[in-house]
Amino acid sequence: MRKLKIYNLARKLLFLLPPEQSQNISHFFLKLFSGLYKSKQTRFSVKGLKIKNRLGLAAGLDKNARLINEFDNIGFGFIEVGTITPKPQYGNPKPRIKRLISHESLLNSLGFPNEGVATIKPRLQKVRDDICLGVNIGPNKDTVPQEIVNDYLFCYREVFKYADFVTMNISSPNTPNLRSLHNIENFKSVIDAILNERSKHQIQPKIFIKISPDEESKTYKDLIETINDSAIDGVVISNTSDNQNLKESLKVGHLPGGISGKSLKNSANKILKEIKTIINQEKIIVAVGGIFDVDSYNEKFELGADLVQMYTGLIYEGPNLVKRIVKNDNQISSNS
Numbered sequence: 001m002r003k004l005k006i007y008n009l010a011r012k013l014l015f016l017l018p019p020e021q022s023q024n025i026s027h028f029f030l031k032l033f034s035g036l037y038k039s040k041q042t043r044f045s046v047k048g049l050k051i052k053n054r055l056g057l058a059a060g061l062d063k064n065a066r067l068i069n070e071f072d073n074i075g076f077g078f079i080e081v082g083t084i085t086p087k088p089q090y091g092n093p094k095p096r097i098k099r100l101i102s103h104e105s106l107l108n109s110l111g112f113p114n115e116g117v118a119t120i121k122p123r124l125q126k127v128r129d130d131i132c133l134g135v136n137i138g139p140n141k142d143t144v145p146q147e148i149v150n151d152y153l154f155c156y157r158e159v160f161k162y163a164d165f166v167t168m169n170i171s172s173p174n175t176p177n178l179r180s181l182h183n184i185e186n187f188k189s190v191i192d193a194i195l196n197e198r199s200k201h202q203i204q205p206k207i208f209i210k211i212s213p214d215e216e217s218k219t220y221k222d223l224i225e226t227i228n229d230s231a232i233d234g235v236v237i238s239n240t241s242d243n244q245n246l247k248e249s250l251k252v253g254h255l256p257g258g259i260s261g262k263s264l265k266n267s268a269n270k271i272l273k274e275i276k277t278i279i280n281q282e283k284i285i286v287a288v289g290g291i292f293d294v295d296s297y298n299e300k301f302e303l304g305a306d307l308v309q310m311y312t313g314l315i316y317e318g319p320n321l322v323k324r325i326v327k328n329d330n331q332i333s334s335n336s
């Protein structure tokens with residue numbers, strides 16, 4: 001209770017600052033204090049992926065892989081870093097994150113700011129073996145469409161040795177043309193290239209595809225059928241939404257970027273339910289979008305998820321939310 005009050009006060013103060021500035025300050029405090037949260041967790045396997053618990057950190061919060069130990073300390077069962085691109089890039093001009101406080105949501109148009117794979121790679125090499133690490137990769141903003149496949153390949157080759165899973169991000173709304181990779185011809189050429197690359201090496205991380213919540217049913221059907229016929233291991237559902245109706249209902253229809261948090265939950269859950277009915281059983285479904293409490297977490301499993309991730313809930317609720325969810329999940333599994 002006391003911790004919650006302190007967090008609420010800290011959050012009020014942090015929310016007085018622009019979002020990216022307050023995120024930097026939170027990361028500084030995370031470095032200082034995350035050790036206080038540390039508890040021992042034993043690993044177990046979900047469809048071949050060894051995790052500490054079923055709640056993971058979603059991509060985008062630790063873009064440069066600087067805080068892996070800290071996010072492990074606060075209790076996440078697996079951690080996804082990135083999106084990492086071949087070359088470093090600044091991303092879109094600021095301001096590029098907007099808080100929609102009354103909706104407990106965020107609008108972001110960051111555009112993959114990151115230090116580039118060469119700078120980030122040494123941090124991945126140092127990650128402890130007990131941590132389940134996912135690396136999310138994507139193309140640089142100025143890459144021409146016919147070269148995008150080479151950006152994925154370049155990143156994959158640099159990171160595959162250190163990752164338990166590699167997520168191919170084809171769904172950020174903030175990188176021009178990226179979502180056109182949901183079209184089957186484009187998609188197939190990219191996954192064939194990555195799967196072919198994976199098959200050449202002994203170390204073979206799982207490969208996930210991160211999907212947009214804004215596509216037509218037919219697009220999902222074609223995409224999942226292609227995934228079913230391939231050695232892709234799973235999907236991450238979903239990225240942020242740039243659905244115009246949703247953005248207008250939140251009074252941000254005139255702004256660029258994608259919606260995350262509570263306002264994303266319904267569309268992410270709808271796609272999760274739809275995909276669950278068509279995806280092969282052995283594929284891993286990682287569900288993300290609108291996790292703010294134990295109920296929204298459990299709902300993802302009821303809809304068919306194998307694992308769950310969170311981003312915006314952590315910004316609004318703080319690290320105690322991770323503890324609460326994981327504790328409840330451990331109780332459920334020890335009772336069953």
Ligand SMILES: Cc1cc2nc3c(=O)[nH]c(=O)nc-3n(C[C@H](O)[C@H](O)[C@H](O)COP(=O)(O)O)c2cc1C
Nearest residue numbers: 058059060083108238239260261289290310311312
């Ligand atoms: C500020 C911000 C930055 C993000 N950056 C990335 C990113 O770099 N790569 C990615 O795959 N997803 C990114 N995401 C999407 C999240 O990983 C997640 O899919 C989405 O926010 C839905 O989860 P949530 O409602 O728990 O936030 C970002 C989200 C936010 C809010």
